[in-house]
Amino acid sequence: MGRPPRENPMKKIPVSIERKDWEDIKRIAKKADVPLGKFKRNLLLMGLDDARGMERVGIIGIVGFTRKSIDTIKKTFSEKTLTLFETGAEVETGK
Numbered sequence: 001m002g003r004p005p006r007e008n009p010m011k012k013i014p015v016s017i018e019r020k021d022w023e024d025i026k027r028i029a030k031k032a033d034v035p036l037g038k039f040k041r042n043l044l045l046m047g048l049d050d051a052r053g054m055e056r057v058g059i060i061g062i063v064g065f066t067r068k069s070i071d072t073i074k075k076t077f078s079e080k081t082l083t084l085f086e087t088g089a090e091v092e093t094g095k
Helices: 019-032 036-056 060-078
Strands: 081-084 089-092
Touching: 019 036, 036 060
Parallel strands: none
Antiparallel strands: 081 089
16 A cells, blocks of 8 residues: 555646736746746735735725726726716717
């Protein structure tokens, strides 16, 4: 009998990003002369370090709220018209 197989401590995670961002990642990794896999991992870990710091100082909830608010504003202005409050007045957004 041999040793039991060791469990791999690494976890593979699928991530979807915009094509433009993927092209930027590949370009910058090549420019930095860092293997693409290592570069992707480093980017993820840098973001995780930032999130941990925000969590430590208690602002991670604010970040989530702000992100949702910005997404709502973007969605609102991407529509052809928007309705102003309870007045029902519609304004053209220029789209």
